[in-house]
Amino acid sequence: MTLLVIGTGGREYREYLLASIGSRYRVHLLLGEEPTWERAHIAGWTVLDSPGETVDAAEMVAAARAVAGPVRGVLSWDEARVLQTAKVAHALGLPGGDPDVAMRCRDKHLTRVALRAAGVPQPASVLVHGLKEALEAAEAIGYPVVLKPRALAASLGVVLARTPHDLADRFGFARDTTVPGAWTYETVLVEEYATGAEVSVDAAVHGGHVSPLFLARKDIGYPPYFEEVGHLVDAGDPLLTDPGILRIVADTHAALGVTDAMTHTELRLTPTGPKVIEVNGRLGGDLIPYLGLRATGIDPGLAAAAVACGLPPEVTADRRLVGAVRFRYPDKDDTTIDGIDIDTTALPADVDRITALAGPGDVVSPPPAGTLWGRIALATAVSGTVAGCAAALDAAEAALTVRVR
Numbered sequence: 001m002t003l004l005v006i007g008t009g010g011r012e013y014r015e016y017l018l019a020s021i022g023s024r025y026r027v028h029l030l031l032g033e034e035p036t037w038e039r040a041h042i043a044g045w046t047v048l049d050s051p052g053e054t055v056d057a058a059e060m061v062a063a064a065r066a067v068a069g070p071v072r073g074v075l076s077w078d079e080a081r082v083l084q085t086a087k088v089a090h091a092l093g094l095p096g097g098d099p100d101v102a103m104r105c106r107d108k109h110l111t112r113v114a115l116r117a118a119g120v121p122q123p124a125s126v127l128v129h130g131l132k133e134a135l136e137a138a139e140a141i142g143y144p145v146v147l148k149p150r151a152l153a154a155s156l157g158v159v160l161a162r163t164p165h166d167l168a169d170r171f172g173f174a175r176d177t178t179v180p181g182a183w184t185y186e187t188v189l190v191e192e193y194a195t196g197a198e199v200s201v202d203a204a205v206h207g208g209h210v211s212p213l214f215l216a217r218k219d220i221g222y223p224p225y226f227e228e229v230g231h232l233v234d235a236g237d238p239l240l241t242d243p244g245i246l247r248i249v250a251d252t253h254a255a256l257g258v259t260d261a262m263t264h265t266e267l268r269l270t271p272t273g274p275k276v277i278e279v280n281g282r283l284g285g286d287l288i289p290y291l292g293l294r295a296t297g298i299d300p301g302l303a304a305a306a307v308a309c310g311l312p313p314e315v316t317a318d319r320r321l322v323g324a325v326r327f328r329y330p331d332k333d334d335t336t337i338d339g340i341d342i343d344t345t346a347l348p349a350d351v352d353r354i355t356a357l358a359g360p361g362d363v364v365s366p367p368p369a370g371t372l373w374g375r376i377a378l379a380t381a382v383s384g385t386v387a388g389c390a391a392a393l394d395a396a397e398a399a400l401t402v403r404v405r
Contacts, residue, residue, distance in 0.1 A: 002026045002043075002069050003305055006060065006076040006085050011037050012355050012378070016290050017077065017283070018042070020301030025309075028067050030060055044068075057087040064088050073308030077262070077283040082106055086281075095260035095310040104256045105263070105281035108150050108189055111256065115276060118255035121248060122276045123192035123268075130186075131171050137190040138167055146226075147174035148189040156371055160193060160224035170224070173368065194268040194275050199239060200231075201249050201265045202284045202292060204303045204313040208259045210250050211315045213300065214292030215240040216284070218266075219326075222367040230326040230393075233291040234386060235317060248274050262304045264288075287380060291323030294352065294382045321382055323352070324389040328377040328400060333365040338403040340377060346399040350392035352380040354399070376402060 003025040008014055015037060021027055022041030029038055029045040038045070046063045048056070064071055074094055076085040083102045090097030104110045112125040123146075126137035138145045138161065147170060149157040157177030161167035167190075174188045198218040204211045215237050219230035239245050249265055256279060264284035266277040283289050289300035296317035303313035330337075340356040347354065358364055358376040365374050379396035381389040 001072050001309065002028055002067065003308060004028050004030065004064055004067065004071050004074045004088070005042075006030045006074065006081050006088070007032075007078040008035075008038055009078055012357065013285065013287060014077065015041075016293070017301035017304070020299050021075075021305045024302060025305050026069075028071070030063055057084040060084055060088050061091040064092060073305065073310070075304055075308040077285075077304070079106075079280060079282060079285075082281045089308075094308075096308060098257065098259075101257045101259075101261075102281050105258070105279050106151060108148060108278055109187070111279055112189070114255045114257075115252060118251060120251050120255055120276055121273060123194045125189050125191045127187050128190055131168060134167055134171055134188060134190050135164055138164070141190065141192050144193040146189075146191045146193050147171060148191060149174055149177055150185045150187060150189060158226045159368075160226070162224075166224070194270050194277065196269040196271065198266060198268050198277065200284055200288065201240075201245070201267070202289055202300065203249065203253070203263050203265065204307050204315060205253060205258050205261050205263060206307045206310075206312050208254075210253045210258075210263075211313065212240060212246065212249060213298050213303065213315060214288065214296065215245075216288045216291065225368050225371075227367040227371060228286055228327075229329075230324065231286055231288050231291060232322065232324040232386065232389065233288065233295045234322045235295040235320040236322075245274055248276065252276055252279060260307050260310065262300070262307060286327075287325045287378070291325060291380065291382075294380075295319070295321045295323040321384060322386050322389050323380065323382045324386075324393060325378060325380045326393045326397065327375045328379075328397065328402075329366040329370060329374050330364050330376055330402070330404070331366065333369050335364055336405040337362045337364060337376065338405045341401040341403070343399040343401070346395060348392050348395050350381050350383040350388050351396045352382045354379040354396050 018041040027042040029042045074089040086099045086102035109127045128134040144162040157174050159170045200216045202214045214233050216231045216233045221229040262283045264280040267274045297319045306313040337358045381392035383389045
């Protein structure tokens with residue numbers, strides 16, 4: 001069965017998905033340059049004309065039609081490729097082929113409009129075209145407020161403003177932050193600041209039925225920014241079966257019209273109840289699905305491939321463990337890395353992975369200059385308890401020595 005996969009992302013973050021899918025499917029990859037590590041998991045590939053990018057939907061449709069044998073599904077876990085993936089699926093008459101649904105997830109303002117019409121709990125949100133409108137919106141909502149780009153993910157460009165001075169100083173950050181392959185808007189969202197813990201739910205949607213797979217609790221750092229510095233997935237987390245959470249997640253998908261896709265829904269557990277922060281039409285990032293795999297045994301790669309092909313996903317857990325990830329950043333802006341050493345003898349058994357993300361000569365910065373690209377190392381842990389994961393990640397952090405020039 002041939003599955004078209006568009007882009008792969010970084011090896012450290014996404015290889016486990018491609019490896020799982022390649023074990024059952026004939027994977028044909030569309031990407032912007034010759035594959036390297038991906039070759040071990042794919043049957044074929046097409047290098048698109050756009051150097052280093054896969055952003056032209058028309059080019060992708062033509063490439064998909066040239067693949068030998070019938071393509072049963074189209075899949076991407078890259079936020080900047082979600083809309084193009086839906087367009088390819090639509091052109092081929094495959095599941096998930098509704099670009100309007102993809103846009104309602106991709107464009108944060110369209111998400112807000114759809115959820116508001118359906119009465120789904122969410123923070124107040126106003127779309128503004130400039131600083132003057134932003135100040136007026138913040139005054140109406142009440143400080144503090146959150147400034148958010150319309151078309152990004154992973155909390156990129158999201159910043160808190162507690163005063164009009166903060167808002168004026170940080171408006172450009174929210175408006176101008178971008179990533180390769182994403183489009184930019186002159187408009188920005190000014191939103192109510194929802195207090196409380198933040199969680200995310202990764203779900204498989206097949207024929208309109210929403211199956212939550214994992215719930216992750218997010219660790220946020222570097223205020224006033226919302227950098228995601230760690231996540232924890234507990235297979236026994238009571239929130240994963242909480243009727244209120246499940247109802248809001250189901251209502252959110254119905255409001256957006258999602259019928260066949262993998263989704264990543266972020267919520268704040270506010271004093272007045274859960275509120276939806278955003279929805280991504282793809283698997284979660286930051287190794288959250290990997291933690292879910294290790295904690296529950298549910299394979300997110302195979303679930304994603306199944307729904308992309310119009311098949312029911314396997315969503316039954318076979319274990320109840322806890323998985324967590326923590327990211328390491330440099331201490332100062334424009335830090336030149338000389339090397340990262342890992343004392344493996346100091347690692348307890350619960351440390352699952354520890355990986356250097358920066359090498360000699362790399363120049364990196366902590367947020368806000370660095371954000372995702374400022375990470376210099378990551379560690380994951382799998383344990384029977386939350387406390388066990390925390391202790392393992394503390395040990396992993398202590399085992400890292402970062403040498404700088």
